Amino acid sequence: MSDRTTHWQNVYATKGETEVSWFQDNPAISLEMIRAASPDHTVGIIDIGGGASRLVDALLQDGYRDIAVLDLSANALDAAKTRIGTAASAVDWIVADATSWRPARTWDVWHDRAAFHFLTDPHDRAAYVERLRSAVAPSGHVIIATFAPDGPEKCSGLPVQRHDSASLSSELGPGFELVETRSETHQTPWQSTQAFQFSRFRRRG
Numbered sequence: 001m002s003d004r005t006t007h008w009q010n011v012y013a014t015k016g017e018t019e020v021s022w023f024q025d026n027p028a029i030s031l032e033m034i035r036a037a038s039p040d041h042t043v044g045i046i047d048i049g050g051g052a053s054r055l056v057d058a059l060l061q062d063g064y065r066d067i068a069v070l071d072l073s074a075n076a077l078d079a080a081k082t083r084i085g086t087a088a089s090a091v092d093w094i095v096a097d098a099t100s101w102r103p104a105r106t107w108d109v110w111h112d113r114a115a116f117h118f119l120t121d122p123h124d125r126a127a128y129v130e131r132l133r134s135a136v137a138p139s140g141h142v143i144i145a146t147f148a149p150d151g152p153e154k155c156s157g158l159p160v161q162r163h164d165s166a167s168l169s170s171e172l173g174p175g176f177e178l179v180e181t182r183s184e185t186h187q188t189p190w191q192s193t194q195a196f197q198f199s200r201f202r203r204r205g
Contacts, residue, residue, distance in 0.1 A: 004072060004097065004118075027055040027113070029184055030143065031062065033200050034109055036180070037141035041065065043108035046135065048098050049115025051076035052083070060087055068092035070101065090118040099127040103135035110135060111143045114196075116168075117146035125161075125171055133175070141174060142201045144168055148183065151195040166200040176201040 034045060041063040047055055048068035059067050067090070071077050074095045081088040094101070098115065109134055119125045136142060146163040147155070154160060163171075165181040184196040 023055065024186070027053065027058055029182055029198050030055050030111060030113055030145070031058050032177055033143050033180070033182070033198060034059070034064075034111060035062070037109050037143065037200060037202075044068070044106070044137075045109040045111065046070060046107040048110065049111040050080070050111075052079040053113070054083075055111070055113070056080060056091060057084060060084070060090065066107075068085060068094055068107065070094040070096055070098060072097050098131055099124045103131060106135055106137040106140070108137050108138065108140045112143070113145040113198075114143050114147075114155070117163060118155070118158055120159050120161045127175070129171055132172070135202050138203060138205055140203045141179070142172065142203070143198065144201075145184075145196055145198040148195040148197040151197075163199075164197055168199050169201070172201060175204055177204055 003071055031139070038045070042065070044066040045059060045064055046068040047053065047071050049072075051073060052073045053069075056067060056069050069077060069080065072095070077093045077095060081093065085090070099119070111172060116125070116128065119128055132142065144163075146168075147160055149162050151162050152160065153162070165178055169178055178204050179200045181200070182198045184198065186194045186196050188194065197202060
């Protein structure tokens with residue numbers, strides 16, 4: 001088990017869903033950007049680093065049916081499955097590291113809130129983007145949310161790499177066109193605030 005996997009397994013083994021700083025009761029911006037990318041509910045959506053996030057609940061409620069959630073932590077995914085109940089059987093749950101995973105198919109929407117910014121090593125970011133390119137369908141969309149340039153420098157005891165839409169464009173390369181970017185002031189469960197940015201890209205061609 002990698003150090004990264006061990007860290008996140010421990011986080012979700014020792015903290016409840018609402019006891020982590022990134023908890024959102026309502027992932028409104030993510031849902032709005034996914035709807036804008038693909039209002040067709042038959043599209044395939046993968047949530048990278050989804051963990052115990054409530055985005056999957058919202059997508060199911062919205063009528064999307066081809067959903068996958070990938071996370072390093074089986075503990076995090078188990079928490080989401082337990083919360084969702086019988087509807088969890090409709091979701092493809094993937095325990096994997098997005099920097100070493102081998103996608104078995106493509107998706108129309110790649111969503112990542114607060115996973116990419118933990119990749120502080122350029123080699124890890126390049127490995128992530130390599131997987132992204134093999135997993136996103138032609139003309140598919142990529143939504144990545146990270147701490148903004150004025151956001152925190154650490155999260156969960158780990159350093160992060162903050163981004164804006166320009167730095168994400170550079171990471172993804174010329175095959176992806178920036179469609180929109182949005183800012184969010186996220187309020188943590190203990191009422192502090194964190195500056196996030198959300199960027200949506202469309203795969204060219």
